[in-house]
Amino acid sequence: MQSYQKLLLANKIWAEDKKEEDPSYFVNLAKTQTPEFLWIGCADSRVPANEITGTDPGEMFVHRNVANMVVHTDLNMLSVLQYAVEVLKVKHIMVVGHYQCGGVKAAMSNLDLGLINKWLRNIKDVHEKHENELLAINNFEERFDRMVELNVMEQVKNLAKTTIIQKAWQNGEHPYLHGWVLNLNTGLINSVSDVTHNDSSFINPIYRFDFTKDH
Numbered sequence: 001m002q003s004y005q006k007l008l009l010a011n012k013i014w015a016e017d018k019k020e021e022d023p024s025y026f027v028n029l030a031k032t033q034t035p036e037f038l039w040i041g042c043a044d045s046r047v048p049a050n051e052i053t054g055t056d057p058g059e060m061f062v063h064r065n066v067a068n069m070v071v072h073t074d075l076n077m078l079s080v081l082q083y084a085v086e087v088l089k090v091k092h093i094m095v096v097g098h099y100q101c102g103g104v105k106a107a108m109s110n111l112d113l114g115l116i117n118k119w120l121r122n123i124k125d126v127h128e129k130h131e132n133e134l135l136a137i138n139n140f141e142e143r144f145d146r147m148v149e150l151n152v153m154e155q156v157k158n159l160a161k162t163t164i165i166q167k168a169w170q171n172g173e174h175p176y177l178h179g180w181v182l183n184l185n186t187g188l189i190n191s192v193s194d195v196t197h198n199d200s201s202f203i204n205p206i207y208r209f210d211f212t213k214d215h
Helices: 003-021 025-029 049-053 075-087 102-107 114-129 131-135 140-160 163-170
Strands: 037-042 060-065 092-098 176-182 189-195
Touching (some): 060 075, 114 140, 131 140, 140 176
Parallel strands (some): 037 060
Antiparallel strands (some): 176 189
């Protein structure tokens, strides 16, 4: 049996187990989704959003990319964000990184990695912004861990800089923004940033949009 065929077999077993536990499980699952959470995480295979949070299908809307980035020109991420905020009305958005992130580590090097250089440039910009703090950490592993945390914190800020989030806050709506980092050695999540809704005070005023004035 080929490895991919094992996935299909496991899927059948999973479906049968779910129906045995609850005959109406898939009937309910097929209904309109109403997740409370949007997870913006790393594409790393060791960080499965539902499993590490103990949530079921339908409870969490998920977007993943290399190093859990919120890039203002990424139409894929922005489309997910807009749908989650404006249609699904999620209450919480979590940017979730993880220690030992390969994307962050690559961005901390000077290696030429081809096409991904353009994506890693966004992480290098975070490094430059916090260079004094990072270079003051002599131990590379500790510096690496801190860079992972700083990257998550900057991506939370990037969320708050979008018109999608600011319009929701302007309308008195959620979401709350959270920055989390998963420790792969323990399986535990470390919270590094929390932002209540309608609070853009932690970003530079130049990024705050005024929706009350005519153009």
